[in-house]
Amino acid sequence: MQYYQNGFRAGDPDLKPAAExxxxxxxxxxxxxxxxxxxxxxxxxxxxxxxxxxxxxEFTTMIVEPKPGPIEKGQADGVNVRSMEMFQAFGxxxxxxxxxYWVNQSNFWMPDPENPEAIKRVGxxxxxxxxxxxxxxTLMNQARIxxxxxxxxxxxPTRLEPDYGIKVIDLDVDTTTEDHPVTVxxxxxxxxxxxxxxxxxxxxxxxxxxxxxxxxRAIGGKLEGDAAHQAWGVMDILAxxxxxxxxxxxxxxxxxxxxxxxxxxxxGYLFRMxxxxxxxxxxERVSARNLTDTDMIAAAQRIMAPYxxxxxxxxxxxxxxxxxxxxxxxxxxxxxxxxxxxxRVFTAGDACHTHSRKAGQGMNVSMxxxxxxGWKLISVLKGRADASLLHSYTAExxxxxxxxxxxxxxxxxxxxxxxxxAELNGTEERRIIKHFIANGEFTAxxxxxxxxxxxxxxxxxxxxxxxxxxxxxxxxxxVVRASxxxxxxxxxxxxxxxxxxxxxxxxxxxxxxxxxxxWLATDSASPVVRFTRPDEDIDAVIDVRAVFQESFEEIDMGxxxxxxxxxxxxLGLQDHxxxxxxxxxxxxxxYDMRGIDKDQGCMIVVRPDQYIAHILPLDAxxxxxxxxxxxxxxAKDGLGSVTKTLAEA
Ligand SMILES: Cc1cc2nc3c(=O)[nH]c(=O)nc-3n(C[C@H](O)[C@H](O)[C@H](O)COP(=O)(O)OP(=O)(O)OC[C@H]3O[C@@H](n4cnc5c(N)ncnc54)[C@H](O)[C@@H]3O)c2cc1C
Numbered sequence: 288m289q290y291y292q293n294g295f296r297a298g299d300p301d302l303k304p305a306a307e308x309x310x311x312x313x314x315x316x317x318x319x320x321x322x323x324x325x326x327x328x329x330x331x332x333x334x335x336x337x338x339x340x341x342x343x344x345e346f347t348t349m350i351v352e353p354k355p356g357p358i359e360k361g362q363a364d365g366v367n368v369r370s371m372e373m374f375q376a377f378g379x380x381x382x383x384x385x386x387x388y389w390v391n392q393s394n395f396w397m398p399d400p401e402n403p404e405a406i407k408r409v410g411x412x413x414x415x416x417x418x419x420x421x422x423x424x425t426l427m428n429q430a431r432i433x434x435x436x437x438x439x440x441x442x443x444p445t446r447l448e449p450d451y452g453i454k455v456i457d458l459d460v461d462t463t464t465e466d467h468p469v470t471v472x473x474x475x476x477x478x479x480x481x482x483x484x485x486x487x488x489x490x491x492x493x494x495x496x497x498x499x500x501x502x503x504r505a506i507g508g509k510l511e512g513d514a515a516h517q518a519w520g521v522m523d524i525l526a527x528x529x530x531x532x533x534x535x536x537x538x539x540x541x542x543x544x545x546x547x548x549x550x551x552x553x554x555g556y557l558f559r560m561x562x563x564x565x566x567x568x569x570x571e572r573v574s575a576r577n578l579t580d581t582d583m584i585a586a587a588q589r590i591m592a593p594y595x596x597x598x599x600x601x602x603x604x605x606x607x608x609x610x611x612x613x614x615x616x617x618x619x620x621x622x623x624x625x626x627x628x629x630x631r632v633f634t635a636g637d638a639c640h641t642h643s644r645k646a647g648q649g650m651n652v653s654m655x656x657x658x659x660x661g662w663k664l665i666s667v668l669k670g671r672a673d674a675s676l677l678h679s680y681t682a683e684x685x686x687x688x689x690x691x692x693x694x695x696x697x698x699x700x701x702x703x704x705x706x707x708x709a710e711l712n713g714t715e716e717r718r719i720i721k722h723f724i725a726n727g728e729f730t731a732x733x734x735x736x737x738x739x740x741x742x743x744x745x746x747x748x749x750x751x752x753x754x755x756x757x758x759x760x761x762x763x764x765x766v767v768r769a770s771x772x773x774x775x776x777x778x779x780x781x782x783x784x785x786x787x788x789x790x791x792x793x794x795x796x797x798x799x800x801x802x803x804x805x806w807l808a809t810d811s812a813s814p815v816v817r818f819t820r821p822d823e824d825i826d827a828v829i830d831v832r833a834v835f836q837e838s839f840e841e842i843d844m845g846x847x848x849x850x851x852x853x854x855x856x857x858l859g860l861q862d863h864x865x866x867x868x869x870x871x872x873x874x875x876x877x878y879d880m881r882g883i884d885k886d887q888g889c890m891i892v893v894r895p896d897q898y899i900a901h902i903l904p905l906d907a908x909x910x911x912x913x914x915x916x917x918x919x920x921x922a923k924d925g926l927g928s929v930t931k932t933l934a935e936a
Contacts, residue, residue, distance in 0.1 A: 309445050323348065334350075390536050396537055408675060520604065524600065618631075619632040744902075761778055766867040766869065790890065891906060
């Protein structure tokens with residue numbers, strides 16, 4: 288972690304200096320007439336976006352929520368490894384690792400062929416395959432995840448707090464103006480003003496307002512899909528049991544009493560149970576059954592037999608039907624008008640896709656949506672990119688949502704399907720185990736692969752880094768920081784700050800990195816020169832890092848090019864953290880692990896949301912310039928500022 292860049296400040300280094308002139312936000316604060324971004328909903332999607340935007344006082348952000356305050360328990364709990372990697376970029380990955388339950392193994396229990404009325408463990412699978420990610424798969428209460436985002440917002444320069452007790456009821460987009468074209472009608476839901484409405488105007492509105500989204504409705508979207516007519520219950524409980532695997536994740540299929548999923552939780556005592564309840568008739572709603580936590584406990588006890596379950600406290604419970612649905616409207620631009628209009632309204636999270644709870648994707652995919660949208664909005668609002676960049680949100684996330692709903696649909700059906708006689712007597716491999724193993728990458732959130740577009744090159748030299756798939760997230764690996772011999776993960780230099788990363792991996796000729804750095808810092812065609820503004824640090828838009836194959840003892844930091852030891856911040860202090868080496872001590876060589884060409888080296892361009900945008904030879908400066916020219920807008924007087932910063936280095 289780097290701080291004191293702008294001078295020494297005592298106390299919490301995460302607490303950033305407050306920006307001047309910001310609107311005090313929070314419950315019961317007066318509302319503004321205009322705002323740049325209005326976010327509807329304080330679920331994981333809304334808060335993940337708010338936490339990114341809150342870091343930028345150059346534009347105004349507001350987030351409204353009908354509830355009187357943050358939720359305290361319940362809802363989702365699965366944090367897949369991709370979300371954990373994202374949390375690392377937000378700065379709270381280590382905290383979640385410390386607090387959460389880590390899913391190391393998943394167990395499968397089925398009827399005992401010798402005694403089918405009782406269950407028996409039939410399989411054990413390592414939950415996350417080796418080196419799939421440096422981060423674990425964890426389970427933690429959704430409310431705590433919300434709290435971590437809220438803390439980041441509170442400590443950001445804008446000190447952003449949700450405006451609680453307010454909901455979006457409708458909106459209208461005026462396509463004839465660029466000045467705050469979205470008129471939003473809000474309604475107070477709490478206190479003396481409950482039921483009163485007011486309006487404000489926004490440049491952008493993001494509907495992260497859940498499955499019954501008013502924002503989606505206002506832009507003419509519908510959730511289309513099916514319900515599986517299967518009632519499932521979920522309960523978070525404090526209980527004793529003689530079931531031996533209670534501190535592991537378990538999928539339990541009984542002979543005739545249905546299925547059960549056990550998910551241990553943070554803290555060592557709490558666990559969650561998903562219990563299959565009755566099949567519903569095609570036109571029946573689960574609410575009609577009047578099922579309660581008592582029904583759930585009784586069903587769990589029957590499924591777990593002969594093991595016992597003694598429930599001491601039901602912390603939270605809920606009963607629902609599985610629905611797999613997707614919307615046709617991720618933004619407000621009608622099909623066929625994308626060339627003439629750019630989006631002003633977006634939907635994200637459950638507002639645009641719903642799926643079964645048990646694959647644990649809801650919270651993860653919702654945050655994935657707004658991690659994709661966040662940097663794009665920041666780029667446009669800061670004038671770094673044209674508003675047409677915002678079309679890529681729908682293009683990328685709608686395709687991911689479609690894949691999610693499809694895979695989840697299969698998963699839910701396999702989980703609820705009765706066991707075949709061959710599965711029961713163990714002569715045939717259980718479908719559920721096969722499916723679980725085959726879908727490891729998907730469940731981890733790592734199957735996301737964006738198609739070629741202006742922000743994901745179709746011409747990448749995949750052969751130069753065979754283990755870093757273009758369009759997928761940058762796969763971290765261990766390195767040693769050259770300046771202080773710190774062993775660390777290279778991917779952890781990426782923060783959720785809207786900046787691009789360019790990793791230059793040296794080949795046999797280490798000077799190629801020096802030549803690239805020189806070109807990046809001085810050439811008028813360089814994206815660093817073209818897109819960095821006069822008043823900005825040289826790494827404000829593109830953060831360049833280099834990796835060398837030598838050990839840190841062999842690296843001469845004194846001879847590093849100025850771009851790799853730039854002076855930044857109010858005091859012009861030198862940054863010593865841009866240069867890395869292979870971790871020879873551990874034997875985990877990032878070149879071998881990620882298939883990086885040791886002779887030629889390469890540069891890997893990584894988007895602000897950690898996805899790989901391009902892979903190029905170190906001397907492919909023209910192609911690099913062309914790629915960024917297709918995305919970013921030139922900064923005024925960029926050359927002067929960069930040259931000045933480097934001259935001081
Ligand atoms: C009751 C419930 C139980 C759930 N149980 C599970 C579970 O057991 N396991 C699991 O994996 N997932 C569960 N989920 C789903 C999981 O929580 C979601 O997939 C995930 O939270 C999606 O995040 P989101 O931010 O898109 O939406 P949500 O988390 O639904 O957040 C939407 C937010 O928008 C607010 N809102 C609603 N209307 C408006 C409006 N008009 N204007 C402004 N704000 C509005 C809501 O109050 C809410 O805070 C549950 C969800 C709910 C609602």
